[in-house]
Structures are given as C-alpha cells and as structure tokens.
Amino acid sequence: MVGQRVRTRFAPSPTGYLHVGGLRTALYNYLFAKKMNGVFVIRIEDTDQTRKVEDAQKNLIKTLEWAGIIADESPEHGGNYGPYVQSERLDIYAKYCQQLLEDNHAYYCFATHEELEENRQLQIKQGLQPKYNRKWLPEEMGGSIPSSTIRKKLDEGVPYVIRMKVPDYVSVWFEDIIRGPVEFDSATIDDQVLMKSDGFPTYHFASVIDDHLMEFTHIIRGEEWLPSMPKHLLLYEFFGWEPPKVAHLPLLLNPDRSKLSKRQGDVAVEDYVRKGYSNDAIVNFVAMLGWNEGEGSEQEVYSMQQLVEKFSLERVGKAGAIFNVDKLNWLEKQYIKSRSAEKLIAVIKPLLLTELENKESLMPRETIVSDEYLAKVIELMRERVGFEHEFVTFSSYFFFEPDSYDEEAVKKRWAVDTTDLLREFTAILDSLEEFSAENIEAHLKEFVAPKGLKAAYLIHPLRIVTSGVSFGPSLYHMLEVLGKETVIRRIMKGIEKITFPV
Structure with a gap:
C-alpha cells in the first residue's frame, strides 16, 4: 500500500437512524481522507437481513449529507469498486x-x-x-x-x-x-x-473481503471493534493480503462516565436535528469527541474546512470521550452569534410562514416576513436565543400579539398609577415623528423626571404590555422595531386587560 492514494470508508448497517457515534466515525474517516487528498466511501453492510429497516439506508445517507459529509463513492454516487451494498455482493x-x-x-x-x-x-x-x-x-x-x-x-x-x-x-x-x-x-x-446458513456472510468475513477488494488504506472505527481485529488479521493472512492500517476510536461516554446509550438520553443524530441543532454545531461538537488540535490552541469553533486542515489521527485520544450537551448548546449559540443575517433569514422565514398559516397576526404580513424586518429582529435577539427556531418561538411578540401577560411580573411592576402613566405616555409616543429607540428613550426620561420617578418605573410595564413577558432585548430598540402603530395598539389593549389592584 506504499504510495497508494488514501481510501477510507464508513460502513453502516441499515438498522435505524444514525447514532452520534456513527456520525463521529463517518466524520473522522471523511476528515482524514480529505486531509490526505484521498477518497471517502460509503458502503452499506446489510448482511444481517433480520435487522434491516426499510428506508434506513436512505435516511443514513440523507443525515450524512445534511452534516456535510459527502461520499466520493457510495450506492448513490457509484464508483469503480461497486456494488457498495453487501447484499449485492454475495x-x-x-x-x-x-x-x-x-x-x-x-x-x-x-x-x-x-x-x-x-x-x-x-x-x-x-x-x-x-x-x-x-x-x-x-x-x-x-x-x-x-x-x-x-x-x-x-x-x-x-x-x-x-x-x-x-x-x-x-x-x-x-x-x-x-x-x-x-x-x-x-x-x-x-x-x-x-x-451463515442463509447463504449470507457474517460482518467479519464480508468486511475483510470488501476492505481488501475496495483497496482501503485505513480502517477508522469505534473501540468496540477492537476485539474483532485478530479474526480479521487472520483472514488477511489466510488470503496472503496486506491489511490496511487501523485506528480504533475511544468510546463515547455520558457525563457520569457510563457508556452512551439510549437509556440515558438521545443518541440518534435525528433527535438533535429535530430539537433544532444546526449541522455546523453538531459536526463541530462531534469532531471534538476524542480529538483536539493540541497544546497551545484555544480554538473551539471550527468550520468543516478548518477541521479538514487541522485533523490528525495522532491527536485522537485513547480515553473515553465525554458527551456533554452543555458544550453542544454553547457551540450552537456561538454559531448563531456569528452566522450572517442572510443565512438565518433563510431558516427563520419558512418557520414564520408556517406559524402564520396557523396563527393570525395583526401586523402587516408583508412587513414581518420581509428580510429587512427579520434582520432587525435577528440583531436584537441573536445573543438571547439558543436555537434558530427560537427567533420565532422565543421571540413571538415580534410577530404576534401577546396572548397573556406574565402574572408575576404584573404583580411586581404594576402600581396604582401605572395605567394612567401609560395612557399619558402613549399620547407622547403617538406624537413622535421619528419613532426611533433614541427618541423614545429621551421622551420617556423627560416624561418621568418631573414626576420624581426612575425610567424603570415605566420601562417594565411597557415591556409587559407590548411583549407579554418581563425580559428581552433593549426595550427602546424593541419598540422601534415593532413600530408606532403596533406599540400603541398593544399598550391600549394591555391597560384594558390589566387593572389595579392585580
């Protein structure tokens, strides 16, 4: 194999959804092949027909491609070493x-x-x-x-x-x-x-035959396959073949250091996709489950191209890798903070349009689905959301009227004179020609100062009636984005529904 172009493979069984451990194996094979200007192959190992699940192969390929792991050769893409499905090689x-x-x-x-x-x-x-x-x-x-x-x-x-x-x-x-x-x-x-008695080979036999005939130079797989190596090496010896180089990846562990399993949480990549994690964050997270760039590097956020450039099998550890969801959540937030408004809009707009099919908005539809409006919402909320879908769900008040008001916040912030003060200030807001954050802030402070009040005395009730909640981005910038008509309508609706004593 000296001088031969690097060839690696990911060989899943079509028995269900792709496990995060499988994604890591596929990713490391892909990264190593691309780093070495080699070839990455997907082979389907379906010799155990009793466990085969319909559409599993299609779902596996779809998930890998969603993650940016595209095969050079596979059942779908073909190649010179096919068939790439073991049941077609009996x-x-x-x-x-x-x-x-x-x-x-x-x-x-x-x-x-x-x-x-x-x-x-x-x-x-x-x-x-x-x-x-x-x-x-x-x-x-x-x-x-x-x-x-x-x-x-x-x-x-x-x-x-x-x-x-x-x-x-x-x-x-x-x-x-x-x-x-x-x-x-x-x-x-x-x-x-x-x-086996059904005429199908076992995994051990078919894998060795295919790995040789498909000319793989490196076999990168999980530690659980380590005990199988002597059987495989004996087969190589029987046939007089040179075995490929091998690397066995460390186990994935829960935070309590038990083996990662379905009993203790989500293990399918699809589970995390459904929750809203992006492919960037998942790939970045999985890449670091066992690998690190080395001493002196403080980088934690990597693009796929950066991973290709920096990856090496020598930097993969032997000890079990801890699967810490907190780290994944942190990475997701980093990507949201750095992702362009254009990319976020491409995700958010379809979600919003789906919401608008089921829920009426009093705001002009053409306004709230516009790129300009969504970009403003993104800039206000990107530091506050953990997932892309939360730009719609967590920030629904930018698109829909509040269904209710935070009861605890109302009890805490609503005073005997709050309703009257809001009515007075609404008239001031209505008179503003420039409905900007700076102008709103200046007029609010001018309004409360002669009354011996602090701005917060009115800021909190204003936030409650316009958003329904007691937290969020800068109130003044939020009001600017909502616009004068929406803000005044919500204030008037709020003071009608909320009465003192609460």
Missing part, C-alpha cells in the same frame, strides 16, 4: 469462502442451535470463555469428523454454517494508530462463523 463472498475451504482455513459446521447453547452453558459452568468446541472439525484439519460424513450431510441438505479455523498457539499482533501495539493470543479467538 457471489463474491461465496467465491472467497470456497477458497478458504479448499485451503483448509475453513470448515463446515452442522451443529444445531441447541447443541451450541448446551456447549456454551457447560463452558460457563466450568468457568471457561465460551467458544465453539470444534465438534465438526474434519480429520484433515486435526479434528475427528471424516470427510465422508461431511459429504453425506451436504448431500442430504442438512443446514450448515462455515467457520474459520483459528490456528493454535499463535500470537496476533498489530499496530493501532491511536493505541499503539496491540496483541492477542489465538487461544482467546473463537472459530468465527464466516458464512
């Missing part, structure tokens, strides 16, 4: 399995499920690691079964699987890019099933 696996049988590296096994389970339970009682007992190992491979018995079973159509024959008393060693040297004793390795 004749290939059968050919190579036959070669192993002929070379005495594999054998037929006719053991029933009941026999296998009985043997497993017996070994557990004896304190042994459960392994196949090689009952069907043929004589020519050191077993006790005559070849005539095997031929008879085959002629009778008795169901069978094909197992690999693991060599006795050998050490299997390899160099992991992340973990360094790793060694296994063959005594711990089971005679792995290569071909």
